[in-house]
Amino acid sequence: MAGARQPAGLAALGREACNVTREADQSFVATNASRRTNHASYSAFDCLLFFFLFNVALQPLVEPDFGWHLRTGLDLLNNGWRLPGADPYSHTMPDWPWVEHAWLTDGLIGLLYQGFGGIGPLAVIMFFAAAVTGAFFAAAWLAQAGRTYRLLAVAGSLWVALPFLGARTQLVTLLGVAVVLRLWSRYRAGRLSHLWAIPPLLWLWANLHGGFTAGLFILSLILFVSALMRLCCDRWPVLAGRLDEAPPTWPALGHLALVLLLAAGATLLNPYGWRLYGEIYASLNDRFMLEALQEWQPVSLQGRAGVTYVGYLVALGVAVGLFYRRVEPLRWTLLAFFLVQSLLHWRNVLFFLLLATPLWVELLAEAARRISALIPDVQRQKQVLLGLTVVAAVGMAWEGPSHLQRVAQSGLAPEEFFRGTEYPIEAVQWIRTHRDQLGTRLYNDYRVGGFLLWWLPGEKIFIDGRMPAWRFGNRWIFYDYAAVTTWEPLELRVLDKYGVDWAIVAVGTPLNQMLAKQLEWRKVYLDSKVSIFVKRQE
Structure with a gap:
C-alpha cells in the first residue's frame, strides 16, 4: 500500500537487500536489455493459440480420484465444514484416522458443483482449467518476450502435459509453485513486499493441497543455491561479472x-x-504403493505419453544448444532437479514442464530473432506468419469440435457422458433400482472406488484412491487388494477377511473369471464393462 510505514530496521534491511537486485535489474528468469529479442505479438495467431490452449486445458471429469474429492466436499458442506475424525467412506478401514490434505479444495469443488446446480460439473471443469492455465501463464510471464512467444510456450507445454491434466487437485499445487516463483522474481526485481506474501500463501496452500511441501522445498533450494553463489562471489569476485543471475x-x-x-x-x-x-x-515412504501406482513409476517409452515427453526433452536440448548461452546456476539447479524427478516419477512431469516454460519463451524469442535476421524483408515475414496461421487453423479444424463436445457433455449431462467411458454408470443405474437384491459389504476395483462414492452416496466402498498407504494392524488394504486381483492364484480369502458379500468387477479380469467359477457366488448383472456378483446365503 502506498505510504505504508515499516519499522526502521526492516526498512533499512529492505533497502540493503534490494540494492544489488535493482542494479542488476533482472528477475529470476529475466534477461537484460541486450538480450531482449522481438517483442512483437500477432493477433490472429495469438487468437488461435488461445483457442488451442484452452481447448487442451478443458478436460472431462474422468480422473479416478475426482469422485471421492467431490463426495468429501459435498459432505463438508452438508456437515457445516466439520471434518470427519475417521474414514467415513469404506467398510474396510472405518477406524482409520483419515487426514485429507486437500480438504479445502474439496470444499471449493463441492461449492461449485452444488452451487451452480445443473451446470455444476461444468463449473468444476472450468475451475481446474483455470488453475492449470493460470499456473502456466504465470510461469510464461516470468520471461521477457512478446505475447506470441509466451502463448506458444504455454500451448506447447500444455500439449505435452495433456495426459496429466483434468480434475486433479495436484493442479492447485502447480499453481502454487508458479506463484512462489513469481513472488521470488518480483523480490529479485527490488520489490520487498512481495516476499511477505509467501507465509500467507503457504498457509492457504497447506489447506488446499498437500503439495505445499514443494513450495517449501523450492524456497529452501533457492536459499541454499543463492547462499552458495554469494559465498563464491565473495571468495572470487571475478565470478560475479560472469553470472547472468x-x-x-x-x-x-x-x-x-x-x-x-x-x-x-x-x-x-x-x-x-x-x-x-x-x-x-x-x-x-510407502515403497509398496510407490512401486504399484502408475503415477509413481519412471517415465517409459512404452506409451504415447512417454514418447511425447522424451521428444519434448530432445527438442528442449536442441534449442538450448542452439540458442542458450547464459550462466544461471539457480535456474540450472531447479531445472536439473525437477528433470530428474520427472524421469523418476510420472507425477512430477508437470513440475518440470512448468519450470521450463519461461526458458522456452526466451528460446522461441531468440529463434524468431535469428530467423528474422535471415529474412529481413518484412513483407516476406508476414507471408511466413500468415502461412503458419493458416496451417494452425486447418489443423484445429481437422481435429473438429469433438473434444469440446465431450467436455460439454461431461459438464452438462455427466450420466450420459459416462456411457461412452469405461466407468460403470449403467451398473450404477441398475444398482439404484435393485439395491434390495444386493449385500451390505461391497468389493470394487480400485479405479472405480471414487466414481462409486460420487454416484452412490451413502454406499461404503472396498477401496479407493485415498487408501494405498493405509495400514492398520493386519489390515493393509492396498496389499490385500493386490492379493485378490494380481496374485497367482488369486487370494480369495481376502474377500472373507473383510466380509464382502457382493462385488462389482471389471469384465475380463482374473477376479471376474474366478468368481464366475465359484459356486458360492452368483452373477446378477452383466454388461460390457462390469459384472455384479452376490454371495449366496448359507
Whole structure:
C-alpha cells in the first residue's frame, strides 16, 4: 500500500537487500536489455493459440480420484465444514484416522458443483482449467518476450502435459509453485513486499493441497543455491561479472530465510497440525504403493505419453544448444532437479514442464530473432506468419469440435457422458433400482472406488484412491487388494477377511473369471464393462 510505514530496521534491511537486485535489474528468469529479442505479438495467431490452449486445458471429469474429492466436499458442506475424525467412506478401514490434505479444495469443488446446480460439473471443469492455465501463464510471464512467444510456450507445454491434466487437485499445487516463483522474481526485481506474501500463501496452500511441501522445498533450494553463489562471489569476485543471475546480498538471504521460517510455521495452521506432515511422509515412504501406482513409476517409452515427453526433452536440448548461452546456476539447479524427478516419477512431469516454460519463451524469442535476421524483408515475414496461421487453423479444424463436445457433455449431462467411458454408470443405474437384491459389504476395483462414492452416496466402498498407504494392524488394504486381483492364484480369502458379500468387477479380469467359477457366488448383472456378483446365503 502506498505510504505504508515499516519499522526502521526492516526498512533499512529492505533497502540493503534490494540494492544489488535493482542494479542488476533482472528477475529470476529475466534477461537484460541486450538480450531482449522481438517483442512483437500477432493477433490472429495469438487468437488461435488461445483457442488451442484452452481447448487442451478443458478436460472431462474422468480422473479416478475426482469422485471421492467431490463426495468429501459435498459432505463438508452438508456437515457445516466439520471434518470427519475417521474414514467415513469404506467398510474396510472405518477406524482409520483419515487426514485429507486437500480438504479445502474439496470444499471449493463441492461449492461449485452444488452451487451452480445443473451446470455444476461444468463449473468444476472450468475451475481446474483455470488453475492449470493460470499456473502456466504465470510461469510464461516470468520471461521477457512478446505475447506470441509466451502463448506458444504455454500451448506447447500444455500439449505435452495433456495426459496429466483434468480434475486433479495436484493442479492447485502447480499453481502454487508458479506463484512462489513469481513472488521470488518480483523480490529479485527490488520489490520487498512481495516476499511477505509467501507465509500467507503457504498457509492457504497447506489447506488446499498437500503439495505445499514443494513450495517449501523450492524456497529452501533457492536459499541454499543463492547462499552458495554469494559465498563464491565473495571468495572470487571475478565470478560475479560472469553470472547472468546476480546473487542476492547476505541481508537479502537473511530476509528470505526469515520468510521461509514463517511460511513453514504457517503451514501448521491446518485442521490436522503436525499430523499433516506425518501423513505426507508416510505416503512418500510407502515403497509398496510407490512401486504399484502408475503415477509413481519412471517415465517409459512404452506409451504415447512417454514418447511425447522424451521428444519434448530432445527438442528442449536442441534449442538450448542452439540458442542458450547464459550462466544461471539457480535456474540450472531447479531445472536439473525437477528433470530428474520427472524421469523418476510420472507425477512430477508437470513440475518440470512448468519450470521450463519461461526458458522456452526466451528460446522461441531468440529463434524468431535469428530467423528474422535471415529474412529481413518484412513483407516476406508476414507471408511466413500468415502461412503458419493458416496451417494452425486447418489443423484445429481437422481435429473438429469433438473434444469440446465431450467436455460439454461431461459438464452438462455427466450420466450420459459416462456411457461412452469405461466407468460403470449403467451398473450404477441398475444398482439404484435393485439395491434390495444386493449385500451390505461391497468389493470394487480400485479405479472405480471414487466414481462409486460420487454416484452412490451413502454406499461404503472396498477401496479407493485415498487408501494405498493405509495400514492398520493386519489390515493393509492396498496389499490385500493386490492379493485378490494380481496374485497367482488369486487370494480369495481376502474377500472373507473383510466380509464382502457382493462385488462389482471389471469384465475380463482374473477376479471376474474366478468368481464366475465359484459356486458360492452368483452373477446378477452383466454388461460390457462390469459384472455384479452376490454371495449366496448359507
